[in-house]
Amino acid sequence: MVQFVSWNRSGQFFRILYRGSGLGTSSKRTSTKLVANRQSSSIPSQSLLIANNMASEQQQPSSKFSFHPQTYHNFLVLDFEATCDEQLINPQEIIEFPILKLHGRTLEIESTFHTYVQPIVHPKLTSFCTKLTGIEQSMVDGKPTLPEVLQMVDDWMRDNGLLDPKVNSIFVTCGDWDLKTMLPGQCQYLGLPVPDYFKKWINLKKAYSFAMGKYPKNGLPFMISGLNLQHIGKLHSGIDDCKNIANIMKELARRGFTFKQTGSNL
Numbered sequence: 001m002v003q004f005v006s007w008n009r010s011g012q013f014f015r016i017l018y019r020g021s022g023l024g025t026s027s028k029r030t031s032t033k034l035v036a037n038r039q040s041s042s043i044p045s046q047s048l049l050i051a052n053n054m055a056s057e058q059q060q061p062s063s064k065f066s067f068h069p070q071t072y073h074n075f076l077v078l079d080f081e082a083t084c085d086e087q088l089i090n091p092q093e094i095i096e097f098p099i100l101k102l103h104g105r106t107l108e109i110e111s112t113f114h115t116y117v118q119p120i121v122h123p124k125l126t127s128f129c130t131k132l133t134g135i136e137q138s139m140v141d142g143k144p145t146l147p148e149v150l151q152m153v154d155d156w157m158r159d160n161g162l163l164d165p166k167v168n169s170i171f172v173t174c175g176d177w178d179l180k181t182m183l184p185g186q187c188q189y190l191g192l193p194v195p196d197y198f199k200k201w202i203n204l205k206k207a208y209s210f211a212m213g214k215y216p217k218n219g220l221p222f223m224i225s226g227l228n229l230q231h232i233g234k235l236h237s238g239i240d241d242c243k244n245i246a247n248i249m250k251e252l253a254r255r256g257f258t259f260k261q262t263g264s265n266l
Contacts, residue, residue, distance in 0.1 A: 067107060067253040074110075074162060074169040075102040075202075075249065075259070079241040080178045081133045083119050085126040091189045093119035094182065095140050096133070096238035097149050100246055101160055104168075107250040113156045114239050118143045121189075133236045147192060154195065162197070171201040174219050174245055176263050184265060199265040204245055211257040220244050227251045 081096035083089050094117050101111040116139045119125075125137050144152065154163075162169050173179055179201045187194045208223050209215040216222035220241060224231050229247055233240025249259065 067105065067250070068256045068258055070104045070253065070259055071168070072104045072170050072259070073167050074104050075107070076100070076162070076169055076171045077102060077242045077245045077249070078171050078173055078178055078201075079238045079245065080182050081135060081236065081238045082182060083122050083125065084129045084132065086128050089122060089126075091121055091186060092182065093117070093121060093186060094146055094149075095119055095125070095129075095135055097153070098239040098242050099153070099156075099171075100242045101162070102246055102249070107246065107253055109243075109246060111156075111160050112239075113153060115149055115152065116140050116143045117149050118145050120145055133238075134234050135237075146186060146190065150192065150195070157197065169197070170259075170261060171198065172204055172245060172249065172259070173201055174204045174241065176201075176203050180263060180265060194265070196266075200261050201263045202259055203262040204248060206262045207252065207257070207259055208248065211252050211255065220248075223248050 077100040079098060080094045082092040082094050084092065097113075097115055097117050099113040100109050101113075102108065103110050116135065118140050125135065125140065130136055157163050161167055171179060179198055183198055184194050186192075204223070205216050205219065208226075212226060214222075214226065216226070220235065221231070223229075224244060224247075227248060229244075229251060232243045232247065235241070253259070
């Protein structure tokens with residue numbers, strides 16, 4: 001919606017343009033642009049200050065105003081890959097551990113944690129697993145085990161200021177499996193505690209269904225197609241899946257969606 005309002009005051013003419021955000025009913029943001037034209041006397045200093053401040057805002061990077069405001073400082077996009085076969089493997093073990101740190105306002109990637117993980121119980125990957133994930137035996141041999149990786153993640157979280165109690169961050173996964181089932185199950189098997197920051201998350205499938213009115217039964221491909229996005233990399237590559245999740249989040253935010261927690265193990 002665009003609306004023009006004009007009036008005269010003390011020989012001066014002011015025009016204000018209100019432009020709707022175009023993000024749908026869930027977004028009520030508006031931007032205001034002031035154009036002041038002097039007809040006789042000079043513009044009062046207060047009006048000039050307002051005009052200069054608003055002009056300065058218009059010169060800021062567009063990403064500052066591109067997305068619906070979110071309630072988190074950071075989104076931590078995570079997507080595990082794990083040992084698997086045509087028959088269920090017990091226990092399953094994480095073999096790829098990627099995290100993308102997204103700025104909560106711009107949803108741009110600011111930092112990346114990524115490592116492959118050496119499985120302990122079933123150290124040899126099946127051909128089915130390699131075909132599905134693209135992860136070959138040489139990519140996990142000699143890599144850190146899960147206990148070591150969890151310490152690496154904690155160090156990365158600390159280095160990025162994510163352990164500061166004043167910083168509000170949340171993990172984002174494509175489904176509940178990663179943090180509801182996979183990580184707690186393997187930690188229990190190994191006798192490891194699960195850090196509290198892994199105990200709450202956003203299930204992107206649920207977020208998408210809230211925003212678009214359709215539940216994505218087959219996950220990423222459905223959401224990518226539904227939002228007319230381009231798929232990045234290989235499906236079931238953990239790091240590529242994270243990049244696709246980030247793009248889906250950015251598009252949903254652009255359309256006015258506010259992300260909220262959907263899952264918890266607390």
